[in-house]
Amino acid sequence: MKKSTSTTLIICIIGLLPFVMVVGNSMFIPIIPDIQHELRLTTVESGLILTVFSIPAALMIPIIGFISDRVGRKKVVLVSLLFIMLGSIMSAVAPLLLDGQAAFSLLLFGRFFQGVGAGGTAPMAMAMAGDLFEGKERSKALGTVEVFNSLGKVISPIIGASIAVFLWVGTFWIYFFLAFLAYFGIKISINERVREKKAFSVKDYRRSVITIILREFKWLIPIFIASGVGMLLLFGLMFFMSYYFEESYGIYGIQKGIYLAFPLIALTIFSYWTGNKLGGNSNKVKQFLLLGLSILFISFALLIFFHGLLGLLVLITLVSVGLGFFLPAANTAVTSSVGIHERGLVVSLYSMIRFLGVAFGPITFSVFMNEPMELFFLSFFFVGVSFVILISSWTCIPILKECNPTI
Template sequence: MNIKGSNISFSIFFIGLLPFIMVMGNSLFIPLVPSIQKTFQLTTVESGWFLTSFSVPAAFFVLIGGVVSDHFGRKRICAIGLILIIGGCILSTISLFYVSASWNFLIAGRVIQGVGAGIVSPLAMAFIAELYDGKERLKAFGTIEVYNGVGKLISPILGGFMLLLSWNISFILYLAIALLALAGIFISIRKESITNSSLSLKQLIRSQNQMWQEHWRWLLPITYGGGVGMFLLFGYLFYLSYVSEQASPFPSEWNGVIIAFPLIGLTVCSYVTGRFLKNTTDMYKRMMLYGVMLMVAGTLGLFARESFSFIVLAMFFFAAGLGIFLPAANAALAAIVSKETRGAVFASYSMIRFLGVAFGPVLFGIWMTNMEQLIFNAFFFISGLALFMAMSWHCFPIGHDCDHEKMSHI
């Protein structure tokens, strides 16, 4: 059942909070990592696990959340995930004041938060695919990436302000947003708008295999690009948090604003792409190509790392390219999947993206000992996306049209 009229903006706000919550679970804490490291006397790699303890369970439970929502309803599963986030925030907050082994209980709370965030995250795209059609669906997918971008944008700024007070109150803020999303989903989305899948697990697996056989030329660059893009983005942000601490001409309280600057490019480009994207093969391809070119340029720009301003600018270009790539990839994926497998497909895609989020900070924490190797590693991953696009697509809309081709025979 489609949403029409004034209910569109009302509903999309609360649907958009779902990926916002996932993004905030890491981005809010990135500026706080150096302070957390000092508080608990951790190494750089150990401090990276503060982020990864959230992202790894989130990535794996993304798939579970999407699959079970196909069978039991998006709204019900969404509520369970949000309640888990709330519980995890309460545990982490209490552990800092009343538990002597606070680090272990803090991490336990982060794991629970990650499980809940993983469950709710893929439901946003599944909600949109079911509740919107045509141009409204394209705009809604662009809006979802805007929420992703806004979450990445304001979370580190909020984290920077937390440094002025106490970093542990960030869990209270995270809890409040989860409560808002829980109330909003129940108010704005009608129960009869959700369609449950009647497919068995065996049928679901068969359907997924068939879809990959038919559409691998789209699915390969979409899934790889989403995963690697998020991996590099969060790795860059983790790296930038330490560079800002050491080389920024501004006070440490402004580190959150500095980290947020590249994400302006992600947010603005996601919004613009979503507004101008058309439901054609040519448009999907063009936007993904433009996005990859900017990501490559941003990665190569890190070779000018002697200048702090150039580092921030290079990351701005990379984030802007990712902001162009993701809405086009999301819309192309929605055009491929069947109604019965939407939850599982978007969950698989989201899982790959958030596995990138999970391991970006940890691996960049290791690579930061050799900056040239870090840049070459990053370039290797992003150039792989360009290679997969060249290998998968027989026709590129450069100087001519490819829209005569069917999506399953690109």
């Protein structure tokens, strides 16, 4: 890390990476009807505009992590951002140069390139934060990463909807600009430690990672599961709220956007606060993990019985508060459990599971859209199982006592 660059600026530049990944899907959700109308697409075809981004992003995450442990995070991030910029240009010019299915095909290719690039953004942010910082600074950096992640969720649909009022292809140019800004910041501000040269052996590396996961099983696997469930529930709830507000209460447009923003703002605030409070002490990490899951457990128990408009708003905001406690603590536990040479792949696997939770949340909740009581009971069950798996893997639970203070 360059001495001339402040720690705060470095953290903010790294925070742009998860922001770029989140914006890659969320910003385009409001413009899907516009694209469908202009390119004369079916509903299934328009849905592919989101899917063709999500699948390559999720699949690339562990591959990117493997490569980054060998060649360095910075190189991988820069190449990933170039892919996003290339894909953005392809998608933006598609309706200008071509028409109908030809334009749609080029747009999908562009979205595919964006997805491939996005796989090397958010996961590398956590890995970079783990490499560059230690102790309280690491926790602060990881909390800030979660804040940027949350901010992306909050403002990207608003950005997309605002730009689409004038010209929907403008969203792709905005995405290009965000990727370029992140590229420029990483290029001039991040100076990684010199890495020991290691043979590029897939077999040896796989064996090493399996050993690490088995060694750190009590930290990693339960946190992987709980984090994936948490993201599935968060994005499933956002999908549910968007539909439920319109169908049950006739809430549309800006008013609906404001209501949807409440939980995400709560997630942002509490993620930042938790990141500043955490250190490298496993007692605090475990306490915040327990606190976060406890709040989720109670919230979904209450949602089974109270899911009118006010109850929905208050309790889903409370769910986000719980995730604001849990996710930064989970990030700290994962990044601190492994060394610098294995961190990339382990963090990437963790990020892949979280991203798959994001992808499957809306699908899962859509099945029970007309049965909110069953939906919230199922969510309550998922959180309960995650809670039991997590605490049963610990040999010491830091409630009213101190445990081993080192992660």
